[in-house]
Amino acid sequence: MTLKLYNTLTRKKETFVPIKKTEIGLYTCGPTVYNFAHIGNLRGFLFYDFTKRVLLFNGFKVKHIMNITDVGHLTSDEDQGEDKMLKGAKREKKTVWEIAEFYTKAFQEDMRKLNFIPPSKLPKATDHIHEQIQLIKTLEKKGFTYSAGGNIYFDASKLTDYGKLARLDLGVKGQARIEKDPNKKNPYDFVLWFTKSKFQDQGMKWKSPFGEGYPGWHLECSAMSLKYLGEQFDIHCGGIDHIPVHHTNEIAQSEAATGKKPWVNYWLHNEFLVLSKGEKMAKSGENFLTLSKLEEKGYTPLDYRYFCLGTHYRKPLMFSFEALDGAKASLKKLFDKVLELKGKGKVNKRYLKQFTLEINDDLNTPRALATMWEVLKDEKLSAGDKYSTLLGFDKVLGLGLKDLKVDKIPQEIIKLAEQRLQARNNKDWKKADELREKITKFGYIVEDTKEGYELKKE
Ligand code: AMP
Numbered sequence: 001m002t003l004k005l006y007n008t009l010t011r012k013k014e015t016f017v018p019i020k021k022t023e024i025g026l027y028t029c030g031p032t033v034y035n036f037a038h039i040g041n042l043r044g045f046l047f048y049d050f051t052k053r054v055l056l057f058n059g060f061k062v063k064h065i066m067n068i069t070d071v072g073h074l075t076s077d078e079d080q081g082e083d084k085m086l087k088g089a090k091r092e093k094k095t096v097w098e099i100a101e102f103y104t105k106a107f108q109e110d111m112r113k114l115n116f117i118p119p120s121k122l123p124k125a126t127d128h129i130h131e132q133i134q135l136i137k138t139l140e141k142k143g144f145t146y147s148a149g150g151n152i153y154f155d156a157s158k159l160t161d162y163g164k165l166a167r168l169d170l171g172v173k174g175q176a177r178i179e180k181d182p183n184k185k186n187p188y189d190f191v192l193w194f195t196k197s198k199f200q201d202q203g204m205k206w207k208s209p210f211g212e213g214y215p216g217w218h219l220e221c222s223a224m225s226l227k228y229l230g231e232q233f234d235i236h237c238g239g240i241d242h243i244p245v246h247h248t249n250e251i252a253q254s255e256a257a258t259g260k261k262p263w264v265n266y267w268l269h270n271e272f273l274v275l276s277k278g279e280k281m282a283k284s285g286e287n288f289l290t291l292s293k294l295e296e297k298g299y300t301p302l303d304y305r306y307f308c309l310g311t312h313y314r315k316p317l318m319f320s321f322e323a324l325d326g327a328k329a330s331l332k333k334l335f336d337k338v339l340e341l342k343g344k345g346k347v348n349k350r351y352l353k354q355f356t357l358e359i360n361d362d363l364n365t366p367r368a369l370a371t372m373w374e375v376l377k378d379e380k381l382s383a384g385d386k387y388s389t390l391l392g393f394d395k396v397l398g399l400g401l402k403d404l405k406v407d408k409i410p411q412e413i414i415k416l417a418e419q420r421l422q423a424r425n426n427k428d429w430k431k432a433d434e435l436r437e438k439i440t441k442f443g444y445i446v447e448d449t450k451e452g453y454e455l456k457k458e
């Protein structure tokens with residue numbers, strides 16, 4: 001079935017045509033590991049996972065590369081601001097290397113909890129300094145670089161189509177928005193290699209033909225995708241914030257170095273998770289919510305996954321605890337219903353077609369969820385057919401339906417409930433209440449029924 005994807009490059013939904021029949025090249029911009037990922041970042045990363053699952057669902061093999069940024073990213077995506085890694089190291093009085101290792105592991109743990117299919121490779125920028133230096137040398141040879149104030153810059157004016165992804169206004173009006181850097185020949189030029197760091201305590205430095213220093217942030221994605229996916233590949237994903245600077249500069253470097261256009265055929269961008277009044281989530285401040293914080297408040301990572309599935313990736317997703325409660329309740333209802341569906345059955349072809357049409361329509365996950373509920377409510381389908389159909393859908397949704405198990409009530413809880421029943425039969429209400437409290441403390445609810453009692457997990 002045809003797969004349609006909205007391509008930022010053309011601003012159109014297009015039919016997906018892979019470069020090679022054998023394997024698709026997918027590159028997704030990964031985290032900067034100077035802090036925990038917040039749930040906004042995780043919305044973006046979940047979108048990468050849905051994209052990959054839809055490709056796999058369509059029968060493609062996928063080579064997925066996601067980078068770990070552990071050097072070079074300044075707090076502005078341009079060449080201004082503080083060094084993010086250094087900021088993290090200072091905050092925690094650790095070295096940048098310790099910070100990188102700790103938060104990379106934390107990110108991998110988040111991915112596991114959220115039921116991501118792990119990327120084929122998760123390469124670190126600091127493990128690819130040689131490749132980045134080689135890329136600068138190629139650009140230098142082809143006349144796309146210049147040195148100024150100790151740094152090596154990319155000369156954006158050497159490309160006739162610089163800024164095509166973002167449709168940048170390169171005229172006077174557009175230029176006025178950019179902070180002035182006296183070293184730059186043109187406002188849109190950007191740093192490939194820093195030697196004159198404004199950060200005296202910069203912990204990460206490497207020897208290079210351009211002097212001791214470190215790479216500019218955009219370079220790593222070009223160098224690593226070139227290494228693992230080749231000079232041209234199929235799909236590149238990232239947040240919408242990356243369109244005007246980071247992805248624009250990735251394209252400039254890559255196409256200048258190889259001379260092959262387009263570097264990437266399909267550019268997919270996710271909208272943001274927003275708070276009330278459109279406020280953005282930041283990695284500092286009160287609204288910094290992580291997956292662990294959600295867990296502390298009683299939500300599971302899959303509650304958050306379900307919450308994200310409910311809004312199309314190209315629409316802003318408004319976060320509130322009320323909305324997350326809604327997702328949690330729906331997921332619980334789904335799990336309860338699926339647990340009742342036992343027995344063998346067949347995938348229902350009509351619903352499979354409907355579901356495929358929806359996810360293949362630019363990953364319409366909200367509509368796909370609605371189809372899942374339609375299946376559950378269809379009285380004409382047998383329990384076994386419903387079960388098989390939903391397991392098929394879950395290859396895309398990733399809610400772990402296959403592994404659902406009825407929670408076994410531990411013997412000690414059953415014993416307490418039996419003692420409580422006894423106390424009630426003896427009209428010892430005080431003891432019965434004490435026992436109920438004890439059961440609640442263990443995370444179970446006891447309800448009185450005609451037959452005696454029913455135990456449930458909270
Ligand atoms: P960083 O770890 O800061 O490099 O950011 C990682 C990714 O998170 C980037 O691709 C951003 O586009 C994305 N991102 C940041 N804030 C949000 C948000 N509130 N909602 C969705 N994606 C976000």
Ligand code: ZN
Pocket residue numbers: 028029030221246250
């Ligand atoms: Zn990138």
